[in-house]
Amino acid sequence: MPANVPTYASLFADHARRLSQSHLRTLIADPARGARLRHRAGPLLLDLSRQKLDVPALDALGAQLDASGWQAARDAMFAGDPINTSEGRAVLHTALRAGGSSLPSPAPSEAQREIEATLARMGELVDAVHDGRQEALGLPGTVTDIVNIGIGGSDLGPRLAVAALAPFRTPKVRSHFLTNVDGQAAYDLINRLDPRTTLVVMVSKTFTTQETLLNGNVLRGWISEACNGDERAVARHFLAVSANTEVAGSWGVPLRQIFPMWDFVGGRYSLWSAVGLSLALAIGMQGFRAVLAGGAHMDDHFRSAPWQQNLPALLALTEIWNRDVLGYPTRAVVPYADLLGDLPSYLQQLEMESLGKSVTPQGAPVGQPTVPVVWGSVGTNAQHAYFQALHQGTEVVPLDLIGIVNPAHPLHGNHDALLSNLLAQAAALALGKTFDEALAESPADRTLAAQRTFPGDRPSSVLLLDALTPESLGALIALYEHKVFLLGHLWGINAFDQWGVELGKSIARQILPALRGESSDVPPLDAATSASIGAIRERRS
Ligand SMILES: O=P(O)(O)OC[C@H]1O[C@](O)(CO)[C@@H](O)[C@@H]1O
Numbered sequence: 011m012p013a014n015v016p017t018y019a020s021l022f023a024d025h026a027r028r029l030s031q032s033h034l035r036t037l038i039a040d041p042a043r044g045a046r047l048r049h050r051a052g053p054l055l056l057d058l059s060r061q062k063l064d065v066p067a068l069d070a071l072g073a074q075l076d077a078s079g080w081q082a083a084r085d086a087m088f089a090g091d092p093i094n095t096s097e098g099r100a101v102l103h104t105a106l107r108a109g110g111s112s113l114p115s116p117a118p119s120e121a122q123r124e125i126e127a128t129l130a131r132m133g134e135l136v137d138a139v140h141d142g143r144q145e146a147l148g149l150p151g152t153v154t155d156i157v158n159i160g161i162g163g164s165d166l167g168p169r170l171a172v173a174a175l176a177p178f179r180t181p182k183v184r185s186h187f188l189t190n191v192d193g194q195a196a197y198d199l200i201n202r203l204d205p206r207t208t209l210v211v212m213v214s215k216t217f218t219t220q221e222t223l224l225n226g227n228v229l230r231g232w233i234s235e236a237c238n239g240d241e242r243a244v245a246r247h248f249l250a251v252s253a254n255t256e257v258a259g260s261w262g263v264p265l266r267q268i269f270p271m272w273d274f275v276g277g278r279y280s281l282w283s284a285v286g287l288s289l290a291l292a293i294g295m296q297g298f299r300a301v302l303a304g305g306a307h308m309d310d311h312f313r314s315a316p317w318q319q320n321l322p323a324l325l326a327l328t329e330i331w332n333r334d335v336l337g338y339p340t341r342a343v344v345p346y347a348d349l350l351g352d353l354p355s356y357l358q359q360l361e362m363e364s365l366g367k368s369v370t371p372q373g374a375p376v377g378q379p380t381v382p383v384v385w386g387s388v389g390t391n392a393q394h395a396y397f398q399a400l401h402q403g404t405e406v407v408p409l410d411l412i413g414i415v416n417p418a419h420p421l422h423g424n425h426d427a428l429l430s431n432l433l434a435q436a437a438a439l440a441l442g443k444t445f446d447e448a449l450a451e452s453p454a455d456r457t458l459a460a461q462r463t464f465p466g467d468r469p470s471s472v473l474l475l476d477a478l479t480p481e482s483l484g485a486l487i488a489l490y491e492h493k494v495f496l497l498g499h500l501w502g503i504n505a506f507d508q509w510g511v512e513l514g515k516s517i518a519r520q521i522l523p524a525l526r527g528e529s530s531d532v533p534p535l536d537a538a539t540s541a542s543i544g545a546i547r548e549r550r551s
Pocket residue numbers: 161162163164213214215216217218219222277278363508511
């Protein structure tokens with residue numbers, strides 16, 4: 011991390027002042043500027059030309075990035091230095107996909123060996139299930155449905171990828187995800203599936219997560235009933251992915267059915283590990299390896315391209331600009347692809363759990379805004395919900411608009427309309443409509459023209475994937491991972507711990523017995539919580 015993190019708002023204040031005098035209408039018209047702000051990495055084209063940046067501002071941001079020592083920080087991550095300082099851990103999700111890289115991996119060779127061995131085990135399992143040979147591995151003779159039980163990083167990555175790669179899925183098994191502790195989801199699922207042909211993948215790095223264990227217990231009870239309580243038969247229906255093999259084993263998953271997670275892989279960076287088992291079961295091991303290869307190609311790009319062409323660097327600099335210099339508190343992610351419907355929630359965890367920090371590893375206040383609130387949903391649906399506010403509301407919200415050039419279906423009429431909408435929104439946000447233009451449309455009515463005026467000058471990034479494939483999805487996810495890494499570096503915060511999730515978990519442990527009316531020796535609850543518990547207990551039937 012840079013020794014002294016500058017306050018970006020003051021560092022770039024002159025550029026912001028200059029740019030406040032130019033509307034995006036004018037900036038966009040400059041082709042040289044456009045060329046500096048549009049770059050490709052493999053199947054991904056990033057277009058930042060609708061951001062409120064000009065070449066001098068971009069160069070100043072890039073110069074600051076270079077001065078920050080980002081390449082050394084990046085290389086330390088790839089090499090497995092313990093950059094997650096609060097937990098004393100290396101951060102080696104890139105090693106999980108290094109097999110697809112054309113640059114040599116500097117990750118410790120022991121980690122690389124364990125990763126390859128795990129991939130081989132995953133391949134054996136996936137092939138056996140697809141070929142109907144899974145009984146030999148101790149699993150049920152017929153498997154029709156696979157339920158991934160996990161939450162946060164143990165859910166969002168596989169969930170996103172299984173949905174995004176639906177056109178690549180095998181018809182041999184169906185995939186399901188059970189996440190929330192809300193019993194409705196588990197109840198609905200067990201009413202739909204056949205316990206005799208269901209395989210459950212328990213995914214939990216810690217194997218202590220309340221939601222996952224409760225849902226696991228529900229499914230175990232349901233399968234146990236179908237197996238007449240035969241524990242050995244029940245165990246055949248469970249796989250586990252965990253760093254806590256011992257607890258997973260004592261919970262009831264046989265050792266040979268447990269796949270490892272490692273301390274050097276954070277939950278929200280774990281899709282590339284055995285956490286991706288549900289994905290591999292859905293699209294086959296070849297497809298899973300293609301996702302890894304896509305991520306590895308982005309790693310190579312991140313490790314070799316100068317910041318001027320480096321997509322993660324450009325995305326990170328844009329975020330510093332929008333968040334710290336222009337002061338926008340949120341950013342919306344709008345994929346124009348139903349298949350990418352889970353991307354906003356995936357990025358919420360990746361970005362907000364990683365960068366939602368206000369203290370440095372040295373315990374000092376960060377001194378400037380860090381992660382914006384990330385939100386969003388699919389276009390065009392979003393246009394008919396909240397885009398009114400994005401165009402004419404009082405808040406400016408930078409957007410990531412994500413599109414697919416070639417769809418996986420033959421309905422090109424629909425797809426062209428979808429892409430036109432993406433480009434139209436980006437243009438409308440940037441260009442707006444002046445009062446005079448609105449007046450020309452309704453010359454007699456100045457009041458109406460005022461209401462039909464669009465300020466424009468509202469920034470968006472457009473990211474186009476040639477097609478949504480295992481490779482391009484891998485590259486897309488790795489792009490955002492590296493952007494997050496760079497932002498952690500530029501803000502001087504640890505992007506790889508998540509202490510902020512602990513307090514609520516421990517209070518929930520105190521509330522549960524009180525809610526159930528059980529006596530316990532936990533400290534008394536605050537007055538507001540006690541009143542809420544009283545109200546719930548009073549109305550319970
Ligand atoms: O994999 P586990 O240990 O069940 O944790 C699930 C999730 O909970 C968190 O620890 C907190 O939300 C995430 O970082 C993690 O992805």
